[in-house]
Amino acid sequence: MALSTGFRSTLVFLFDVMAVIVAWAGAFLIRFNFDWPIPFDHAIWLGVLPLVLAQLIACQWAGLYRGMWVFASLPDLKRVLKAVFISAAVLLLFTVLTRDYVLIPRSIVLLYPLLLLLIMGGGRAAWRMWKEHRLYGNVRGKGKPVVVVGAGTAGAMLVRELGRSAEWQVVALVDDDQSKWGLEISGRRVEGGSDKLVEILQHYNASHVILAMPSAKAEALQRVTRIASEAGAHLFTVPGLGELMSGRVAINMMRPVKIEDLLGRESVHIDNDHVQAMLTGKQILVTGAGGSIGSELCRQLSRFSPACIVLFESSEFALYMIEQWFAEHRPEIKILALAGDVKDVQRLTEIFTDMHPDVVFHAAAYKHVPLMEVDNAWQAVRNNVLGTLNVAACAQRFGAERFVLISTDKAVNPTNVMGATKRLAEMVCEVLHCQGNGNGARFQMVRFGNVLGSTGSVIPKFQAQIAHGGPVTVTDPEITRYFMSIPEAAQLVLQAAAMGNGGEVFVLDMGEPVKIVDMARNMIRLSGFTEDDIRIEFTGLRPGEKLYEELLADSEETLETPHPKLRIVRSRSVPAGFYMELQEWLAGLDPVPDDLVRHQLKHWIPEYEPMKA
Incomplete structure (x- = not known):
């Protein structure tokens, strides 16, 4: 039966008085070898009252009665130390002021705070141990054996949390820092480096591994x-340290390792004020509001609390999905879901x-290189x-402040129709910006490469092929x-749009x-298979594809910007x-x-070199 807050505080107070x-x-x-010191009866009884009063004041000042004993930890120990320090100071003052008529041995001034610290701190620790044993004692040692890779902050937090789990049982840790080998975290030993992982898994009969290295580099x-x-082994990973420290997620909110985790992309920080x-x-x-980007x-x-977001999309299903996301997750944001085609001037004018x-983000485009290369080239141009x-x-006509074109790295030295049309779209924006002479809309273009999980990307394709038992098709080994x-x-x-003055790529x-x-x-490995189970098949480059993508054309150079992940192309x-x-x-x-x-x-883009069939 749960105790009320007031009653619990009273019990804690009585414990501290005791x-x-x-x-x-x-x-x-x-001090007197466990013989009651009768000559010091007067000093003992006289000193109890000021010490109890000092304890009451010290505990209140230190905030000892705000903590829950079941979660007693280092902050609670610090509060106990504060209270004991004040009690020791009061005893020292009492001894000095009453030395002429109350005799207190000097050793008592040291023994008393030590015993007080032991009783107050030990009592809280003992209560937590007993409580945790009652809550979690029957689940320990019964979960699936798992090896944690990483004996740092995240690893220590994970071991402590999983100690309360009925699903998992941490049997060992692995870390490449040799100074940690042989040490223990919450009773679990760091057995060695990652090169011994196979041996450790076999020794403990474990088939699960949790990567507790949220800040590790991609190579590791x-x-x-x-x-x-x-x-x-089945692989899991923990949330990033930024998410953990912000309190948005818990360390034990694990998930399977995804391919994105192995690319080593650092988190992005943008200038939110701008x-x-x-x-x-x-x-x-x-535009293209239902697409991946x-x-x-x-x-x-x-x-960023816009007045309204107009969602313009040609796919009815994609428009429905993004509209439903807003309805569920951000109902306070005003949206307008509009179906239409960017080739329809009348609809756009309406x-x-x-x-x-005020601000236009133009993301609508045909992006699939092989599809646009054969029998769809003119449609790629039109779209x-x-x-x-x-x-x-x-x-420009209706006085927008900014126009941001989502472009692609395939616009650089293009070898395919899709890339060439995106370069042509960039040129359109450059011309319109110049026509405005700095008084109209600011036209900006942003180029980037492939995005993970986007429509038509290789990851969903590979996932489907693996799910069907393979083969996984790759166009070329290089x-x-x-x-x-x-x-x-x-x-x-968004960052590029905020910092641009217009005309930049x-x-x-x-x-x-x-x-x-x-x-x-x-x-294939993350799916629990080997290349013997699911083979990789090379099919040859598709129409318009090139082996290596480029981010800059030969005739271009870049300038730095205040953001380390953005550069401006000349x-x-x-x-x-x-x-x-x-x-x-x-027309x-x-x-x-x-x-x-x-x-x-080719007439307008000299660097465009169509691939031969």
């Missing part, structure tokens, strides 16, 4: 993952007339170039790509390129007469064959 009496009497007993995570996977100033109270339009942009935008958006021109022209997470990309887009720091075949191997100037020629070309109603599309793209 501790004073026992410590005071015990100090005299120890990949190595441990490979060792554990080869041993047939982004807030750009977005708060503003009307915002997001567009929907994450909408979620990020909701953090929306801009009604809403007059990616004409669509951009339509939305950008409306933004093909590499840059990757970042969708939230990271969206945050950096921003390029995001994509880190190191990743070999697709290595990603496939890691995903791109080649747009040729004279480009805008008028482009408008005439796009044609007849379909244009793929070869003629490539020929015209």
Whole structure:
């Protein structure tokens, strides 16, 4: 039966009073070899009252009665030390002031605070031990044996939490820091480095590994993952230290290791004040609002209290999904879910007339390289170039403050129609910005590479292939790509938009390129298989694909920005007469064959080199 707060505080107070009496009497007993010192009766009884009063004041000042004994820990010990220090000071003062008529042995001045500390601190610790034994004693040693990799802060927190779990039983820890070998955390021994992981798993008959290394580099995570996977162990990981320290999640909220964990992308920090100033109270339009990047942009935008977010999307299902997300997670944010196509000028004019958006994020685009390369080249031009021109022209005409184009690294030295059309879209924005002479909308372009888990990315494809037993298809053993997470990309887009003055092409720091075949191997291991179980098959480059993506063209150079993950590209100037020629070309109603599309793209983009079939 639970005790009321007042009654519990009274019991704790009575315990501390008892501790004073026992410590005071015990100090005299120890001093006189456990013979009652009759000559000191007067001193003993005279000293009890001021010591009890001092204890009452000291405990209240130290906040001892705010703590719960069942969770007694270092902060509670600090409070006990404060209270004991005050009691010791009062005893010393009492001894000095009454030395002429009350005789107190000098050793008592040392023995009393030591005993008091032992009784007060030990009593609280003993209560916690007894309580934890009652609550968790029957579950310890009964869960699945697991080895924790990482004997740092996160590892120690995890071992302590899992000690209360009926599901898990930590049997050992592993850490590559040799100074920790042989030491223990909460009774669990650090058995050695990660190179001994297989041996340790076999010794303890364990088949589960938890990575408690939230700040470890990608190389270390990949190595441990490979060792554990080869041993047939199931891998889990813990939340990052930032999430743990913020209190949003608990250390025991583990999840299976994902491929994103092995890429080593550091968390993004953006200048929230500048982004807030750009977005708060503003009307915002997001095209392609139901797509991978567009929907994450909408979620990020909701953090900055806009007046309204207009969700513009051609896919009915995607529009429904993002609208439902807002209804469930951010019902306080005003949204307008509008179906439509960026190629439809009348629909765009209607929306801009009604809403007059202040900031436009243009994420709508065809992005799948092989699909756009064959039999869809003219549609890629219409969607990616004409669509951009339509939305950008409306933004300029209706007085938007900013227009942000979501571009791609495939616009750099493009070898495919998709990349070339995105470069053409960048050129459209550059021209419109120059036409405004700094008085109209600020046009900005942001380039980045592949985002993990986006529509059409390799990760969902590999996951489906693994689920069906393989094979996992990779185009070429040497093909590499840059990757970042969708939230990271969206945050950096907002940062670039806030810092841009107009006309810039921003390029995001994509880190190191990743070999697709290595990603496939890691995903197979993380799924609990080996390459003997699920083979990797090389199918050859698809139409428009190149082995290595680039972030800068040969004729471009970059400038630093205040943000370490953003740079500004100095791109080649747009040729004279480009805008008028482009408008005439796009005005044609007849379909244009793929070869003629490539020929015209080459005319405006000299660095475009279409791949030979």
